[in-house]
Amino acid sequence: MSALAHVGAGTAPGAPGAAAPQPTRKSKLAYLLLLPGAVWLLVFFVIPLVQLFTVSLQSQFPGYPGYYYRDVNVGNYWRALTEFAPHFGRSLLFAGLATFFAFCLAYPLAYAMAFKAGRWRGVMMILVIAPFFTSFILRTVAWRQILADEGPIASTLNALHLLPGGRITETWIAVVAGLTYNFLPFMVLPIYASLERADHRVIEAGGDLYANGFTTFRTVTLPMSMPGVLAGTLLTFIPAAGDYVNAELLGSDGTKMIGNVIESQFFKVLGGFPIAAALSFTLMALILALVFVYVRKFGTEELL
Amino acid sequence: MIRRRPPADPLVRDLVVAAQRSAVSRRQLLGGVGLGLGATALTACAPPPPPATAQALKLPTDVSTTDKVVRWANWTAYLDYDEETKQYPSLQGFIERTGIEATYSEDIEDNDAYYNKIRPQLIAGQDIGRDIFTFTDWMANRVIREQMCQPLELIRIPNANNMLEPLKDVSFDPGRTHSLTWQSGFAGIGYNKAKVGRELKSLDDLWADDLKGKVTVLSEFRDTVGCILLQQGVDISQPIGKAEFEKAVAEVEKRMKDGNIRRIKGNSYIEDLKTGNAVAGIVWSGDLFILRAETEDPNWEFVIPESGGTLWSDNLMVPITSTHRRNAEELMNYYYEPEVAAQVAAYVNYVSPVKGAKEVLAQTDPELAESPFIFPSEEYIAENNIKGFSALSAEDDADFSAIWQKVMGN
Structure with a gap:
């Protein structure tokens, strides 16, 4: 949760003014402000x-x-x-793979948005967020159509003899791809937020100190974006490990994840x-x- | 002091014992409660007496006369639907005639999934937002056994008398006091003749090499395993043993491992047939005819496998918490009119439970009225070895469904 708060907050914690303890009136107010959230957590999280x-x-x-x-x-x-050990293993593996692929896709994208996009930044931001305007179940069902055997992707790959099983849906590839797709924005946004806040002068200083582009990136830019990377990987991995929609809609009976088992034990x-x-x-x-x-x-x- | 048998509940027993002691102080009593709680925690491993199964029904007050609403949960492709107006013509007829605002939702994809979703609410006495639900025989059996549906006032459903004779006295609901058949149907082989390129006649034809990964089977084990049991020479209308069941399940597992079966699915298998992910499978009879109409592709075929197919019915029932029972009964009465039943049968292509529907349909579409999939004769059912899956005991039911979930990868 602290990761989330970090993404949202623009200022670093420990800013001046927060440190000195105030008289009781202020702390009472703080408790009062905490109350709605605490009640919410109690009723909808702790009790269940x-x-x-x-x-x-x-x-x-x-x-x-x-x-x-x-x-x-x-x-x-x-x-x-x-x-259900195999299902646990599969869940962690699929979530790990999805996190890895999402990171590989998201970092360059976030980097481009933060440093290279210029006036396109706003448009790119909207494009990253736009998928949230539709239900993610619908988007996953749409992937079923796109990846269908007679759909454009599978039929092209089949014509080129590049698809060993002859299909994409009902395989683990589709599940991991679906997870990667669905959680990509959760990876992009935190990384973008931390890159965007990075002080350009520090990066320039790397060049001034005779580091080449790659070294500057490795020793300056990447460490500065680590909080975003950490938040992004957590925000992708945790929901992906518990997800059952992708495995249900895109997977097969051999790719069920732990979420599917929980669903079937509860309901079936x-x-x-x-x-x-x-x-x-x-x-x-x-x-x-x-x-x-x-x-x-x-x-x-x-x-x- | 009169000695009586102490209450079974340890907590109550401790309290009673504490109360029977002379000079009970409040502290002692509280101590007793503490002891009782401790004892409950410690003795929790011994099962308490089993739940009482038969209880007096508590029916909610019916508000049908003031609140003219009926909400119906049903399966996909199960009521005549007009693509152009986006309405259900027969349901529209009901609304116009009675003034009862009927809403219809395709909520049910799978008996277990739907019932287990609403069961906790029904047990807690909450409204599930539906006044009619539609369950297959075996699930209707469970729903009635668990007292999760209301008894029907048959006097308010005079048309129920139009029900086909064999359906009037089913084993799970003698005298039809709790349920009325909606439609019946068969499970068998469905396929696209053009895409498969030949006729499929038996289950072994489904496992042909060129159909690998293109076959879908139903998640309803009574249909999928039922068809396979029939192929293995088992009469599924007689009680089925665990060994027989497991043998048939092993066959499904083998076909999955070999890559023949692509997916075990609920009602959404229709989408796979449409997108070409599957070209054949064990399916429900009416769906294939609807698919034929929807895709305007006459190549979709349904056949009963040579070794036999399964016969099932879905039943209309009123949830125990519904406050619109009378509206629901009025709707059932409406759908048991031969004219309305014929209208539905012409669209859904499932077996109509209503006497006289065949004659009505014969006037407009004589060919359809002869279809064995809508109005099967007794000879047809006997000749093709079509059987209903025998009712399972509660324990076998739980056992078999757990085994089946394992097969489905869960």
Whole structure:
């Protein structure tokens, strides 16, 4: 969450004025301002989470599928981890690949927008944001049409004998491509924000100190954009790992991700509620752990 | 002191025990509560008594007379639709005649997915925004068993008497007190003759090498696995054992592994047929005829496999929380008129449950009235080995659907 706040805030934290503690009137006001957000979080985040946790420990009445009783059934977690390990692996792999490709596409784009676009900057910005004007389900369904066997891309590739399986939809390639496409703006915007704020004089100073273009980029520009890169990768990886729409619409039965399993356990398996809840918690814990390690390794003080 | 059997619930029992002790102080009582909570946490591993299954129905107050609305959830391509006016002509007729504002939504893609989505709301007694839902036999069975639908006042649906005789006394709803058949249909092989380049007759024809990756099968296991069980010589109208089921499932898994089956899908398989992602598959009969009309391509064919196909019905029911039951009943009554039923049958091409619809249709379209897919004769069903999937016990149902989800990669 701090990553998000960072993207939005234009000024660096610790700006003058915020440091000195003020009399109680001001702190009361601060609490008052926090109240709506806190209530929102409590009602729509904490309570459902606690509820979900109790569900994840429930057991089923033997012989009465679909009926549960309160229990401390840790076995649900064990089942979630062992039985669905391939799905967890696939989710992390696909999300990782999508993050990587999104980064490869987004960095040059953000760089161009920040430094080279000139008067086209506004137009490019709109083009990056424009997809949000339509539902992302619709856009993903549209990709089904574009990538269809008789669509332009698949038929061209097939004519050139470049498509081994003869199709794009219902393969992992389509899933990763869909994820990359859907989360690309979340990568572009933070990187753009941090590049745009970078002090041009510092970059020029690199040239003044006889560094060539690449060295300047490696030692000056890239480190300055790291907060944006970090925020972008998190904003792409976390939702991508839990996504099920792309795998459902573009993938096949062999490319299901953990989100699909949670959906099927919740909605399609009679008595799957506890497992689905346990899967949700395991996914949360897994992502939290990964993000923690990642931010520890690459994070800057500015971000945390 | 009179000794009675202590209550089963540990929390209540502790409270009762605490209360029975002489000189109960508030502190002791609170201690008892604490103890009770602790005991609940500790003894939680032993299952409490199973839930009571039969309870008195609590029906909501019906507001049909003041609130002239009926909201209907149904499957895709299941009601006559006019592309030009973007309206459902028969439904429009109902609105004009009765003044009841009927809305129709294609909510249901899959029985399980839809029912499990609304079930928590129904249990909590909340309105699901629908006054009629349409479920396949086996799911209707579960919905009735779980008391999630309202009993119908058949006296308000006189046309229900037009129902075909064999449908009047189905095992899951004897006397049709809770449900009325909407349409019935078959699952079998659907394909595009031009794209496949030959006729497909049996399931083995579907697994031909040149159709690899171009075959779609239904996510409704009673249809997909049902067809395969029939091919393996199992009579699916008799109770099915787990071993038989698993053998048929193994066949599906093999065909997926070999790349024959592209995808196991719900009603949205129609899109794959349209875009050319799939050219053949195990499909529902009426869909192929609608596809033929929509794409204006006469090459779409539906056949019952040589080894037999499945027969199912979808049933109209009123959700337990609906406050518009009478409007819903009026709508059901309307659709059981032979003239209206014929109008629907001519579009959806599924088996009409209404007596007299055939005669009405014969006047306008004699050829369609002879179609075995709309008005099948008993001989046709027997000759082609068309069977309904036997009802499963609650446990088998859960077990089989879990196995099936595994096959689907979930």
